[in-house]
Amino acid sequence: MPIRYWLWDKQNGRCYYCGVKLKKGRLASDRMRLMNIEHDSCTSTIDHVIPKSQGGIGTPGNVVYACLKCNEERGNEDFLDFSERKRNET
Numbered sequence: 380m381p382i383r384y385w386l387w388d389k390q391n392g393r394c395y396y397c398g399v400k401l402k403k404g405r406l407a408s409d410r411m412r413l414m415n416i417e418h419d420s421c422t423s424t425i426d427h428v429i430p431k432s433q434g435g436i437g438t439p440g441n442v443v444y445a446c447l448k449c450n451e452e453r454g455n456e457d458f459l460d461f462s463e464r465k466r467n468e469t
């Protein structure tokens with residue numbers, strides 16, 4: 380099973396950070412981002428707990444399903460700091 384489906388099921392189809400309902404299996408791709416294609420807030424992404432730029436890899440323990448908004452908002456902020464901040468916002 381592709382990891383995105385597995386994560387979606389595990390998180391009941393919700394963004395890990397803000398809890399918004401996400402569509403199954405449709406991920407924002409880097410190509411779409413580069414082309415500036417509009418995304419709605421329920422566009423899904425795979426977010427890395429340890430960012431790829433810091434050596435994080437796409438293994439089940441290091442990825443969460445997140446909406447594009449949270450993914451971009453987090454950037455390279457610490458995973459725990461950001462999830463706590465989002466939890467306090469909602």
Ligand SMILES: [Zn+2]
Nearest residue numbers: 394397446449
């Ligand atoms: Zn979110």
